[in-house]
Every structure is written in structure tokens, then in C-alpha cells.
Amino acid sequence: MSQPDPVAIFRQEATELLETLEANLLQLDETPDDKAVVDSAFRALHTLKGSGAMFGFTAAASFVHEFETAFDRVRKGEKTATPALIRVALQARDHIMILIEDPDSAGSEGETLLAALRQAVEGEAKAEAAPALVIEAPVAEAWPSGWKISFSLPADALAMGSNPLLLIDELAELGPCDVRARIAGVASLDTLDPTRSALGWEVVLRGDVSRAQIDDVFMFLSDDMELTVEALGEPASEAPAPAAPPIAEAAPSLAAAPAVAPAPAPAQAAKPKTKPKTESPAPQKAASSDKSNSSLRVPAERLDALMDRVGELVIAQARLNQLAAQANDPNLKSVAEDIERLSSSLRDTTMGIRMVPIGTLFGRFRRLVHDLSHDLGKEIEFVTAGEDTELDKTVIEHLADPLVHLIRNSVDHGLESADKRLAAGKPSGGTVRLSATYAGAEVAISVSDDGAGLDPARIRQKAEEAGLITSEAKLSEQELFQLIFQPGFSTAKEITALSGRGVGMDVVKRTIDGLRGSIDLSSQMGLGTTATLRLPLTLAIIDGLLVRIGDGRYTIPLAAVEECVELPLDADGEGRGRAFLNIRGSLVPFIRLREVFNLSTPPGQYQKVVIISSGDMRVGLVVDQILGNNQTVIKQLSKLHAGVRHFSGATILGDGTVALILDPMQLATFGQHGDGTHAEQTFGRAA
Amino acid sequence: MSLRVQTMPGAMRALTMRLGDEIFAVEANCVREILEIGTVTSVPNAPDFVGGLINVRGTVVPLADLRVSFNMPRPVADEDTRIVVMEIEIDGEKTVAGVLADKVHDVTDLDAASMEPAPRIGMRWPQGFVRAIAKRDNQFIIVPDVNEIFARSIAAAH
Numbered sequence: 001m002s003q004p005d006p007v008a009i010f011r012q013e014a015t016e017l018l019e020t021l022e023a024n025l026l027q028l029d030e031t032p033d034d035k036a037v038v039d040s041a042f043r044a045l046h047t048l049k050g051s052g053a054m055f056g057f058t059a060a061a062s063f064v065h066e067f068e069t070a071f072d073r074v075r076k077g078e079k080t081a082t083p084a085l086i087r088v089a090l091q092a093r094d095h096i097m098i099l100i101e102d103p104d105s106a107g108s109e110g111e112t113l114l115a116a117l118r119q120a121v122e123g124e125a126k127a128e129a130a131p132a133l134v135i136e137a138p139v140a141e142a143w144p145s146g147w148k149i150s151f152s153l154p155a156d157a158l159a160m161g162s163n164p165l166l167l168i169d170e171l172a173e174l175g176p177c178d179v180r181a182r183i184a185g186v187a188s189l190d191t192l193d194p195t196r197s198a199l200g201w202e203v204v205l206r207g208d209v210s211r212a213q214i215d216d217v218f219m220f221l222s223d224d225m226e227l228t229v230e231a232l233g234e235p236a237s238e239a240p241a242p243a244a245p246p247i248a249e250a251a252p253s254l255a256a257a258p259a260v261a262p263a264p265a266p267a268q269a270a271k272p273k274t275k276p277k278t279e280s281p282a283p284q285k286a287a288s289s290d291k292s293n294s295s296l297r298v299p300a301e302r303l304d305a306l307m308d309r310v311g312e313l314v315i316a317q318a319r320l321n322q323l324a325a326q327a328n329d330p331n332l333k334s335v336a337e338d339i340e341r342l343s344s345s346l347r348d349t350t351m352g353i354r355m356v357p358i359g360t361l362f363g364r365f366r367r368l369v370h371d372l373s374h375d376l377g378k379e380i381e382f383v384t385a386g387e388d389t390e391l392d393k394t395v396i397e398h399l400a401d402p403l404v405h406l407i408r409n410s411v412d413h414g415l416e417s418a419d420k421r422l423a424a425g426k427p428s429g430g431t432v433r434l435s436a437t438y439a440g441a442e443v444a445i446s447v448s449d450d451g452a453g454l455d456p457a458r459i460r461q462k463a464e465e466a467g468l469i470t471s472e473a474k475l476s477e478q479e480l481f482q483l484i485f486q487p488g489f490s491t492a493k494e495i496t497a498l499s500g501r502g503v504g505m506d507v508v509k510r511t512i513d514g515l516r517g518s519i520d521l522s523s524q525m526g527l528g529t530t531a532t533l534r535l536p537l538t539l540a541i542i543d544g545l546l547v548r549i550g551d552g553r554y555t556i557p558l559a560a561v562e563e564c565v566e567l568p569l570d571a572d573g574e575g576r577g578r579a580f581l582n583i584r585g586s587l588v589p590f591i592r593l594r595e596v597f598n599l600s601t602p603p604g605q606y607q608k609v610v611i612i613s614s615g616d617m618r619v620g621l622v623v624d625q626i627l628g629n630n631q632t633v634i635k636q637l638s639k640l641h642a643g644v645r646h647f648s649g650a651t652i653l654g655d656g657t658v659a660l661i662l663d664p665m666q667l668a669t670f671g672q673h674g675d676g677t678h679a680e681q682t683f684g685r686a687a
Numbered sequence: 688m689s690l691r692v693q694t695m696p697g698a699m700r701a702l703t704m705r706l707g708d709e710i711f712a713v714e715a716n717c718v719r720e721i722l723e724i725g726t727v728t729s730v731p732n733a734p735d736f737v738g739g740l741i742n743v744r745g746t747v748v749p750l751a752d753l754r755v756s757f758n759m760p761r762p763v764a765d766e767d768t769r770i771v772v773m774e775i776e777i778d779g780e781k782t783v784a785g786v787l788a789d790k791v792h793d794v795t796d797l798d799a800a801s802m803e804p805a806p807r808i809g810m811r812w813p814q815g816f817v818r819a820i821a822k823r824d825n826q827f828i829i830v831p832d833v834n835e836i837f838a839r840s841i842a843a844a845h
């Protein structure tokens with residue numbers, strides 16, 4: 001296995017940290033006093049600074065450091081996070097992103113941003129001294145008693161697996177610490193043995209801590225280490241000069257203990273403005289160690305490979321089941337049952353690994369709306385719901401762009417300006433709602449606004465101008481709305497920087513099609529628009545219902561199946577291929593698949609109807625026989641079959657034959673609209 | 688297409704097979720394996736050219752019938768029928784597809800001298816489907832442009 005590029009890992013980690021930071025900042029916009037959120041943002045900054053410096057992103061690290069310094073006042077509760085501060089902070093966050101992605105391209109706006117940031121923090125009451133120096137006093141006063149601990153580890157301690165930083169962290173968890181390294185013992189660089197511990201530390205620990213607690217920290221090492229612990233006298237006089245930043249001294253330990261993660265490089269720490277970071281190492285470490293317990297970073301390719309293996313296992317297991325059923329050997333049967341149980345739970349677990357809550361995506365849009373709201377001068381409330389809804393990772397990744405388009409459209413075109421809204425009797429601030437829910441085998445994600453709504457007449461006029469439809473064409477409102485997804489279509493009267501160019505909606509449609517999903521628009525003039533994306537839960541393995549039609553076997557995604565009933569003998573005879581069934585009082589259209597598939601073999605005597613649902617549509621599928629459940633590993637059809645509708649893929653059955661997977665969404669649409677040729681040819685999915 | 692015919696490759700190592708009464712040769716490099724015909728799943732409403740799907744070692748592979756493209760009769764499979772699993776290129780993407788053959792002969796070297804560009808006129812087959820005609824032992828061998836045939840089939844399906 002090749003070694004992953006540490007810089008790439010840092011970039012990825014930094015991206016996640018920046019996302020956290022952004023989410024926290026936006027959260028602060030709503031709840032400026034939430035201490036936990038401030039701390040979380042601060043931790044993100046701090047980690048970023050540390051690892052940035054370690055991986056050579058010095059520009060980013062020093063920028064983050066300044067950012068952190070300014071932001072620290074918020075953390076200390078001296079200042080509150082004003083909207084203005086949040087806005088600058090968000091810009092600063094973007095600047096960090098640039099510094100990390102492409103350090104060379106970053107311009108000089110860093111200084112300007114920092115100045116703005118400082119100013120935003122200072123607010124009206126502008127302090128003369130650099131913020132870093134002002135802060136020291138209250139911290140020192142807050143802790144009236146403490147300990148002075150000095151220790152050094154035996155030379156072979158690192159090789160034995162001890163990590164002095166962890167000790168310091170543990171101390172820091174007891175109370176605020178000032179840590180200084182004794183670097184006298186460090187050899188010069190050319191004779192330095194990085195596996196030998198040459199450093200000693202002096203820690204001034206403030207707070208109500210007992211001697212026993214301190215001894216506990218060194219419990220496992222106390223035998224051969226050198227440790228002295230003295231009680232502090234009057235703490236105010238003991239306060240170390242801030243000029244000697246502990247971070248600077250922790251840095252050489254990086255050379256001594258290369259395995260230790262975030263530790264700032266000397267270049268960074270040498271900056272005179274560095275302020276003693278007394279508390280932050282503890283929460284930061286605590287957070288990262290929590291994280292390592294609960295989650296693990298795994299490259300996506302490995303997950304995909306795992307998924308492939310599980311897919312093969314499921315197919316092999318189906319074959320074993322079939323053999324066991326034929327062999328009439330109870331032992332073999334019981335093994336086959338065990339394997340079946342194991343493989344299906346392995347499948348569920350593997351699928352679970354790939355499922356990601358969609359909330360990870362929603363966070364990004366909060367920022368988008370925040371910025372749009374500012375740029376357009378519209379007051380917008382952004383409401384999200386269903387963040388816990390989980391979707392396959394690949395699906396989520398592809399959803400970001402379409403949702404950006406839809407949200408921009410809602411904000412830019414959908415929501416009217418405040419005056420217009422007031423005139424229409426609505427509250428001046430608009431609402432954009434992003435929600436996700438499970439709907440059968442699908443996840444429905446909707447973007448709705450309470451804006452002006454779509455104007456069918458204007459869409460029609462535009463479509464005619466663009467030559468998309470003739471003036472005689474009779475189209476339902478739904479069909480008219482679907483025209484928006486045609487390339488080059490835009491009803492926006494003026495083109496803004498954001499939208500109105502007519503690119504976007506067709507991209508949305510294409511992306512959703514590619515994910516085997518669909519998109520619906522509903523709108524009421526003056527009340528708002530809702531765009532609903534329906535997406536399959538997963539692209540890999542599903543539970544299927546195996547049916548026989550003629551000589552062929554087909555799989556229907558089980559999650560779409562509502563019930564199976566016998567086809568009444570008196571049901572509408574052969575003919576147009578479409579009729580209705582009475583299912584407990586409601587009329588459900590049904591289609592005879594053997595007719596849809598143009599099969600010539602005679603139908604079985606007792607045909608069954610499988611009732612499937614997609615969204616709010618229900619339709620019955622007439623099949624010859626229901627064969628049972630199977631685990632279906634979805635294999636995509638090749639481009640050669642791109643033109644074939646009704647199927648979403650194929651799978652391999654236990655006996656090695658290929659079975660096609662019916663596409664409930666296509667069939668439901670087909671069943672609802674009769675032969676539906678017009679609508680589907682014009683607006684249907686590309687399958 | 689005419690351009691490609693003029694800049695025809697020289698010698699090629701080819702797999703020869705019989706379709707109807709004609710001998711065809713495809714680039715041996717593109718051939719992955721040759722299978723006996725197993726269960727073919729027919730795809731309802733798919734074009735005749737790619738009317739089936741087969742299982743090739745756990746992957747689902749479309750089965751194409753070049754006899755459709757060349758307007759040949761299509762007798763049912765017999766003991767000589769084979770599936771030639773090939774790599775083809777569609778829109779610049781490599782795709783694996785099976786091609787039906789009434790009988791697979793052998794792998795042979797066709798040298799450049801024995802090959803001639805397909806005549807523009809007097810051809811029974813659609814333009815562009817034939818890259819060259821080779822001659823061996825007083826027998827004509829058709830070298831089809833497989834990628835082109837598949838590309839046209841996809842274009843027609845849309």
C-alpha cells in the first residue's frame with residue numbers, strides 16, 4: 001500500500017475544519033452567545049493553525065493565527081459575535097481556503113481582512129494595545145492557586161511509546177497551564193536522534209488541583225522519570241511573562257517526537273505577537289481524541305472495493321442457497337442459512353458505511369443563503385429539516401451542485417424584494433426551506449420558497465419564443481414547468497450575477513437523471529415554488545421481489561412494493577394495456593407488463609398484480625408469477641441500452657442468469673399517463 | 688469515414704469467425720475471451736442489435752449481434768455458436784460487449800498487402816461498417832469497424 005501524501009491529507013482535513021468553522025460561524029449568527037459554538041470554532045482555527053504550520057502552509061498558519069487572536073476575544077466573552085464580525089470572519093475563512101488550496105495565488109487581501117477582523121472585534125471601543133497583550137491579565141488573576149511541575153522523561157521514553165505531549169494535555173485538562181520546554185539538552189541538528197527524548201518541561205498549573213491528581217498523570221512513568229512538584233505561592237507574581245510563548249517551546253518537541261500530530265513549526269511560533277495559549281490545547285486534544293474513537297477516515301475507493309466484494313458475496317450466497325435447496329442435505333442447508341444471515345448483515349453494514357446524513361450538505365447552503373441574503377439585500381430565513389436523512393455517499397456528492405442551483409433560483413427569482421412582499425401582504429423577509437424525507441425506496445429532497453411562484457403564462461411565452469413548443473401545443477401546467485429544464489431556458493427578465501442565464505436548470509435535470517432520480521416542480525402564483533428531487537436511496541444493493549413475466553425473470557425493488565394481489569379474472573380483458581383495479585376502495589391503474597414488453601407467449605392462468613408506489617403515484621404491475629425475495633446487486637446497464645426504458649439496471653441471480661430490474665418510477669409514470677408516449681418522449685428521463 | 692479507410696492500419700492479428708456465409712475478422716487485441724453460449728436474458732423493447740444481456744464472470748454484459756447490422760439471416764444458436772467478448776470504445780469510453788458468432792475459426796495474421804479498403808460502391812452493407820476487405824486463400828474476409836457499428840446503434844436508439 002502506497003503512503004498517502006501528507007499534504008493531501010492535510011488539505012482534506014483542513015477542508016473539513018473549515019466547514020466546521022463555517023457552520024459554527026453561521027450558527028453564531030443566530031445564537032451569538034453560544035459558548036460551545038464559539039469554542040468549537042476556536043478549536044477548528046487552532047487545529048488548522050497547528051497542522052497548517054506543520055505541513056509547511058506557513059502563510060495560512062500565520063493568517064489563521066491572527067484570525068485566532070482576534071477571535072479569542074469573542075471566546076473570552078469580552079466581545080460578542082456581531083453580524084459584521086461574522087461576515088468578515090466568513091471572508092477570512094474563505095481566504096484561508098485559498099491559502100491552503102493554492103498558496104501562491106492568494107493576493108494581499110489577507111492584511112485587509114485581518115484589519116477588518118480586528119476592527120469588527122474591537123467594535124466602537126477600540127483598545128490601543130494589541131489585543132494579544134490585553135488579554136493576559138484576567139486569565140492570570142482568575143486562578144488563585146496552583147502547582148509548579150517540572151519533569152523530563154528518560155531518554156528512551158519515546159521509543160517505549162510514551163508521548164510527553166499527552167502528559168501535558170492531561171495536565172492541561174486539570175486546569176490552565178503554562179508550559180515551557182527546557183531545551184538545553186537538545187543536541188544540534190546533525191547529531192539529533194529524533195527517537196531520544198532530550199527535553200524537559202516546566203509546567204505552571206493553576207487551579208484547584210490536588211497533588212494526587214498530578215501524580216495520577218505521571219502514574220505510569222514515575223519510576224524512571226525526573227519529576228518535581230511544588231505548590232505555587234501567590235499566583236499573580238508567578239505569572240510567567242507572556243513574551244515567552246509556550247507554543248514556541250513546544251515546537252522543538254516536534255523534532256523529538258515526530259509522531260505527534262498538530263504542533264506548530266518554529267517559524268510560526270517565533271512571531272512575537274503569539275499569546276500564551278493556556279487553555280486551548282486541552283479542549284483541542286480532547287476533541288480530536290474523541291473523534292478518533294468515534295470515526296475513522298477511509299479512502300472512498302476502499303469502500304467501493306468492499307462494496308464490490310460484498311456484491312459478489314451476495315451473488316455467490318444466492319447460488320449456494322439454490323444448491324442447498326436442491327441437495328436435500330440438512331447440514332448444507334443450515335450452513336447456507338448461516339451464510340445467508342451473515343452476508344445479509346454484512347451487506348447492511350457495508351451499505352451503512354456508505355450512507356451519509358444529508359445534513360453534511362445542508363451546512364454549505366446555510367452559507368450560500370447567508371451570502372446571497374447580504375448580496376441581494378433580501379432578508380431570508382433559511383429553514384432546514386430532515387438533516388438526519390441518509391443517502392449513499394456518491395448520491396450526496398452529486399447533489400451539491402443541483403441544490404445550489406435550486407436554492408439560488410429560489411432566492412434570486414423566487415423571493416421578491418421586501419417592498420413587493422409587503423405590497424402582496426407577506427412578511428418582508430422571505431423563507432427558503434430545504435428538507436429531506438424518506439419516501440419509500442427514495443429520498444425526497446425539496447427546496448421551497450414563499451416567493452412569487454412560477455408564472456405559467458410567461459413560461460409558455462418564453463418557450464414559444466425559444467421555439468421549444470408551438471403556440472398550438474396543449475400542455476398541462478406540470479408539463480409547462482418541466483420546460484424550465486430545457487437547455488437555454490430562462491424567464492428571468494434581467495440577468496443577475498447569480499442566475500438568469502438559463503444554464504443551470506438543465507444541468508440540474510441532467511445530474512438528477514444521472515442519479516436515476518427525478519425532479520418535480522409545483523408552484524402557485526404568488527405563494528411560492530417547490531422543487532422536489534426524488535432520489536434512490538442507494539446505487540449498490542437493494543432488496544428485490546423476483547417475478548416472472550413470460551419466460552423472463554425480473555426484479556422489482558422491494559421498497560417500492562406496497563402489496564401483491566391476485567388479478568381478478570373479470571378484470572378488463574386484453575386490449576389497451578391499461579385499466580383500473582379496486583384496491584380497498586381506491587382505484588389503482590394497472591399495466592400488463594407482458595404487453596409492455598411485447599411478449600407473445602400466452603399469459604398464465606392466475607396472474608398476479610404487484611402494486612408499487614413512487615412518490616404519490618401508485619400503479620399495479622401484472623406479472624405471471626411471484627417468485628420471492630432476493631438480494632439484488634444493482635449493475636448498471638451499458639450505454640448500449642441507454643434507450644431502453646422501464647429498467648433501472650440488471651442483476652445476476654443465484655443460477656447465474658441476468659435479470660433486469662424494473663424501474664418503479666418509470667413504470668408508475670407510465671401507468672398514470674396511459675401510454676404516455678408524448679410526455680415521456682419529450683420530458684422523460686434519459687433512463 | 689473515408690478518411691479512416693484511407694489511413695488503414697497495416698498488418699493486424701485477427702480473430703476470424705463466421706457470421707452467416709461470411710468470414711469476419713476482428714482485432715485480436717480487443718478480444719477478451721470466447722464463451723460458449725449460455726443463458727441470454729432478452730431485454731424487452733431493446734433494438735435487435737443489442738437485444739440480450741449475458742453474465743460474464745459476475746458482470747452484466749450486453750450481447751450484440753452483428754448479423755443484424757449486416758442484414759443477415761439469424762438462425763438459432765447451435766453447438767458452434769460462440770460469444771466473443773470484446774472491448775469496444777463508445778464515446779471514448781471502454782465498454783465490454785459480447786458479439787455473437789456462428790462459428791469461431793482461428794487467430795491469424797492479416798498482412799497489409801492482403802487488405803484493401805472497402806469499395807465505396809457495390810457494397811451490400813451500410814457505409815462505414817466495413818474497415819477493409821482482406822483476402823486469404825481465395826476467400827474474402829470482412830474486417831468490420833466494430834466501434835462504428837456500436838456507435839451508430841447507440842445513436843439510433845436515442
